[in-house]
Amino acid sequence: MWRRVASLSSSISSSFLAQTASRLNTWESLTTGIAQQAKGVIAPKEKTPFITFVLGGPGSGKGTQCIKIVETFGFAHLSAGDLLRREIASKSADGAMILNTIKEGKIVPSQVTVKLIQKEMELSDNHKFLIDGFPRTEENRVSFERIIGVEPNVVLFFDCPEEEMVKRVLNRNEGRVDDNLETIKKRLTVFQALSLPVINYYSERGKLYTIKAIGTEDEIFEQVRPIFAAFEQTVG
Numbered sequence: 001m002w003r004r005v006a007s008l009s010s011s012i013s014s015s016f017l018a019q020t021a022s023r024l025n026t027w028e029s030l031t032t033g034i035a036q037q038a039k040g041v042i043a044p045k046e047k048t049p050f051i052t053f054v055l056g057g058p059g060s061g062k063g064t065q066c067i068k069i070v071e072t073f074g075f076a077h078l079s080a081g082d083l084l085r086r087e088i089a090s091k092s093a094d095g096a097m098i099l100n101t102i103k104e105g106k107i108v109p110s111q112v113t114v115k116l117i118q119k120e121m122e123l124s125d126n127h128k129f130l131i132d133g134f135p136r137t138e139e140n141r142v143s144f145e146r147i148i149g150v151e152p153n154v155v156l157f158f159d160c161p162e163e164e165m166v167k168r169v170l171n172r173n174e175g176r177v178d179d180n181l182e183t184i185k186k187r188l189t190v191f192q193a194l195s196l197p198v199i200n201y202y203s204e205r206g207k208l209y210t211i212k213a214i215g216t217e218d219e220i221f222e223q224v225r226p227i228f229a230a231f232e233q234t235v236g
């Protein structure tokens with residue numbers, strides 16, 4: 001009995017000591033870190049990025065709702081479409097290809113789009129990101145995970161009837177080359193064929209929040225608000 005107790009006590013003491021030592025090390029580094037931060041010696045620890053993908057068909061209200069989320073919860077809004085349009089305007093090497101792709105309502109090669117998103121994330125001093133209109137395809141999704149190396153925390157899907165999306169896009173008046181009936185039809189086909197499977201992917205992983213995107217902008221935002229309110233404590 002003694003031997004068993006002795007062997008138990010020796011195994012308890014060695015594993016207990018090991019655990020205590022590692023906790024002490026953690027505590028020491030933490031308190032040193034806090035003490036040094038107080039003195040302004042070391043930069044505050046990098047915060048883990050909190051990433052929300054914002055999905056939905058053309059005209060479903062993604063951009064409109066992103067503005068409200070930014071105003072209310074302080075996220076950085078990265079619109080994939082805006083980043084691509086900025087690339088066109090800058091007359092970069094990819095600009096002509098991107099313009100033709102957008103005119104056709106097709107999806108730009110993921111490497112191009114992901115690199116633009118990555119650069120914006122690196123330049124941002126925010127750790128909370130709304131990535132609007134991305135991923136639109138399985139290739140988009142896989143490229144983001146491979147290049148940026150993280151998965152989203154939340155995926156929003158603004159679910160809107162097609163006739164409402166067409167009406168909104170045709171009334172958008174932003175002078176966009178892809179806001180015309182011919183292109184919107186192509187974009188809706190792309191959305192059904194390539195983007196809905198990505199939405200289902202996140203639904204199967206329990207990360208999807210589907211918002212009924214019909215009603216006033218404020219009514220729709222009242223469905224969005226509680227989603228982010230629930231994360232406020234932990235995300236900061």
Ligand SMILES: Nc1ncnc2c1ncn2[C@@H]1O[C@H](COP(=O)(O)OP(=O)(O)O)[C@@H](O)[C@H]1O
Pocket residue numbers: 056057058059060061062063064065168169171172173213214215216217220
């Ligand atoms: N709830 C709504 N009801 C009516 N029009 C809307 C609503 N939300 C957005 N819109 C308008 O519809 C158009 C498309 O909205 P937008 O946010 O650009 O959608 P997306 O980014 O999904 O294409 C814009 O002109 C916008 O002002």
Ligand SMILES: Nc1ccn([C@@H]2O[C@H](COP(=O)(O)OP(=O)(O)O)[C@@H](O)[C@H]2O)c(=O)n1
Pocket residue numbers: 056057058059060062063080081082084101102103105106107108109113132133134135136140178187
């Ligand atoms: N991930 C993305 C997002 C947009 N795009 C292109 O950019 C166009 C406009 O995207 P957008 O998000 O601004 O369009 P809306 O849904 O806001 O109308 C798309 O129709 C695609 O041609 C892309 O190729 N890949």
Ligand SMILES: [Mg+2]
Pocket residue numbers: 062063079081133
């Ligand atoms: Mg948009």
